[in-house]
Amino acid sequence: MARFAAEVGERLRLWQQQLGGSLPLQRPPQSPPPTLPVAWLHSHPSQEGVQQLTAPQLSELATRLVVLNRIEHTIRLTEQQWQELVR
DSSP states (O other): OHHHHHHHHHHHHHHHHHHSSOSSOOOOOSSOOOOOOGGGGGSHHHHHHHHTSOHHHHHHHHHHHHHHHHHHHHHHHHHHHHHHHTO
């Protein structure tokens, strides 16, 4: 999850560079946006680790995943709308 957060930060820096006072509006970044790495949830060590979490810890993990999922969705939706604006 830390890697995803770092990738989101880098993506926002790209947005800042491309939106920083430039007219006409430039296209959104052409590289793929960061994706939430949920595959780790299916790995055996991760499953064992998750099974050892207490109920409050599971709730905290679930909350973090929901927030990260919203961030991922917001980036994708924003860039899609941004792309439509520059057409």
